[in-house]
Amino acid sequence: MMLIECPFCGPRNYTEFTYGGDAGITRPREPDAVTDAEWTDYVYVRNNPRGMHDELWYHSAGCRRWITVHRDTLTHDVAGTEAVSQASTQLP
């Protein structure tokens, strides 16, 4: 049972979170300007690294914040966590 340090709630069991995939994916700013191949890469193609991986996790049973988790996919070591964006953590 992995322990994930939520930057907002503190250390919690990973069962409180939902896995959200690679944190390094950026949505193209202008989707119509990219080629089919580039778009396919963005939508479908993911790395499956053995070792450290920056991942998105959603604290679904907690604060509802998306966070970045630096996790070793081999050992499940969590090297650190942080809020995805400071901007979105404040009320508008």
Added chain:
Amino acid sequence: MSTQSCRLRNGGLIDRSRELSFSFNGRRLRGYAGDSLASALLANNVHLVGRSFKYHRPRGIVGSGAEEPNAVVQLEHGALTQPNLRATQIPLYDGLSASSQNCWPSVSFDIGAANNLVSRILPAGFYYKTFMWPPSKWMSYERLIRKAAGMGKAPVEPDPDHYAHHYAHCDVLIAGGGPTGLAAALAAGRAGARVIIADENWEFGGSLLVDRANIDDASALEWVTQTMAALADMPEVALLPRSTVFGYFDHNFLTIAEHVADANDSRRVRQRIWKVRAKQVVLATGAIERPLVFADNDRPGVMLASAARSYVNRFAVKPGNRAVIFTNNDSAYATAFDLACAGVDVAAVVDARTATTTTITKQLRAAGIQHLPGHAVVRARGGRHVSGVSIAPLTAFGLAGKPDKTIDCDLLCMSGGFSPAVHLFSQSKGRLRYDAELAAFIPDVSVQAERSAGAARGTMTLAGCLAEGARAGADAAYAAGFGDGTACSPLAVAEENQTPLQPLWMVHSTIRRHRKLFVDFQNDVTAADVALAAREGYFAVEHLKRYTTLGMGTDQGKLSNINGLAILSEIVSAQIPAVGTTTFRPPYTAITLGALAGTEVGAHFAPVRRTPLHARHEQAGARFINAGLWRRPQFYPHPNESDIDAVNREALAVRAGVGVVDVSTLGRIDIKGRDAAEFLERVYINSWKNLTIGKARYGLMLREDGMVFDDGTTARLGTHHFLMTTTTANATKVMVHLEYLLQVVWPELEVHLTSVTEQWAAVALAGPSSRKVLSCLADCDVGNAALPHMGYIEAQVAGIPARIFRISFSGELAYEINVASDHGPTLWQALLDAGKPYRIVPYGTEAMAVLRIEKGHVAGMELDGRTTPEDLGLGKMLNTAKDCIGKRSLTRPLLAAAGRKQLVGLLAADDAPLIPRGAQLVENAGHHSRNPILGHVTSTCYSPHLKRPIALALLAAGRSRIGETLSAVSPLSNVTLRVKITHHVFIDPDAARMRN
């Protein structure tokens, strides 16, 4: 009633004042409080406890704890019964009832024993090799094989027992309450750490319950009593007896199975699973003695030397009258002396080694025990019980000469050395190292915050265990922030020098080939099976396990693993560390499924969501259906009305008059912020910035791959304020999706989302008379001009502040009225009362489905993750002038290709049966070849309005096939129908009804 003929007159940790009655295989027997079922059986001279798995050979008790492979019993009867329990770990209680499980018709006469006679044709892998063909028959073969293999029987009735789960945190978790664990607990507890110490036995003390040693001038038992008293005085130390630490998971998360109460106990909770997050862990799990591998080593009466000693010293039971000891190390000599002390005639100690210490030689002489160094037992004689042993001198290690003597005996105690119980350490991902001196694997490199101590890391002396335990406890406490890390001064224990163990993995001899040398008792795996597997290419240790079943079963090879892989390494001429071990996985011992389920059974399996109107529906006699976690009214049957009649009546009433339906389950998301409209533009395919305040709009959202994700209406309540509705099923998913977009993709947008599903009771009022009903209750004009189609107003309805949306799912003139949840029942009743003159009906999800299929509205069955807006006939909604999630994907060639499945309607003949959901659409049902599947039925119903079965379907190039007739084929329901393809909107295609 049998007397306890093998009970010693004195000694033991049993309470002779409390005699208990129990039954085994129907025989009434007696034992004492403090007995295990195994010790009580031995006290009654019951040795034959089961039949072996494959050959159905008679089997007796081998061990005294978790390692027991043979004495595996079915406990209790009926709903309370539990299979596959080790008699060695069941504390005796009054009225206990147990039976052998691997025999038929009885343990003493077993028909399956014929397998033993034909065993030459039942080698390893026999079942795989023989029952391969034809493949379709494997399932029926397997049933018969499983029956013959006779594992325990699972109860058929529901489990009446209660189980609990308990979450705990501690600074130091100690697995094992023997000398090492107790010393660790004392040290960690004194440092002030929160400690949990768990032991699988019902009494703490481990080997000290058996040992006759002195600790600091007190007896071992006195030391245990003092230590337990000291620990009980520490408020931060939790002592868990009968609790097995069975799993070691990531980040120091460990699970413990606690046996709280036996079947005769009135306490409600039978077992409890502890889920513990520990800062530090001490593994003091001890070591397990290994059997020796020689011919017919499975005869009842052959047992581990440590087990025999345990029965004599702890339980005051004589496991035999005349014993032979066979060993390759010093530990078994203690058994010889303790047996002799108890009056057992110890005929000989057969030691594979040539040398022993002079102290031992002197003691043997004093006790009058024959010593046979450099010898081996090559065979146990006897059938249903050992009657003697054949002994031969060892020429080289493991190679026996011709047997030169036989000794009569009814007890053979064997010791092949000890293997540290590294199961939990290995589960923690720690790396093992082979220790040649111990001939065992020991913990090497730790990965998690744990430390092994005592016998669990190969320290086999009592003084060493006590010192290491104290050290480990102090270290663990210090690492968790308690104490200064110093351990108290070592305890004084007198211990003799030892002669090193000499590995003896298997006694090779000239014994006839058909004699079996068992490696794994529980799975009937012999040394010959291991050799056969190696010959056939299964020499990787994980392959060996799967092919021969070595190390499988309920004991998971606690006795057999090391012997098996050592024999394999001899055969393939490799070093043992190169062969390696199989993977240790949780659980350490089997856990009953009920304990794992805990309280999450039956109605408690998942939470139940009820709408604010639930009580009203119950009063109205609604039939409920599960929709996700929600309980929703399916329909409201009148007395003596069939289900389908009720549904048709409700649907027709809406089309002709007026009905009300509870739509509180729809997801509602309150969207606020400066960029709210911009945000909606980006998540929906259609336009939102031009939506005026006081209007609602139907929206469609896609996944990034272009497939439709969800739909619903969203209303603009203010310049920067919207209320979004989602489908019931996707309410949570949409919320997660929107939060992702806001937090990860577009953090620059100023938008805030709040789920308000539970804050509102929502009712749809639908039908041509709905306006009249609403007019009676609303405090404002709800006419077509004041509240047109897709309009929104805030008003008082029946005196309750309400939001009214003029939206329609049924295709009729309709309003969705939202009020605060608590007002829901009042609103519902007010609508029913006001609607009485118009013969208003409440309707359920079935009628709602009929109405939406008639109207051609898509729902979950059509939004199956493979349909684009164009497929569903909603392509015109797409605003091409802006970007939104999923839009770019729609231009990919395959999503824009001709021939994609498109939404159509199906009409069957008016007397036809229901068009089966999931039916395939083909040109000609009669042809089996060249008859491609063109589409499938997604939603189906009988239309009371059209008076015939109708359906929605996804059909290749469907819109161009309108007017054609195809066959709908459902092999599952054995129905084939001719259906006419139509537009998917069956009624009111111009939408005049809902706009009026």
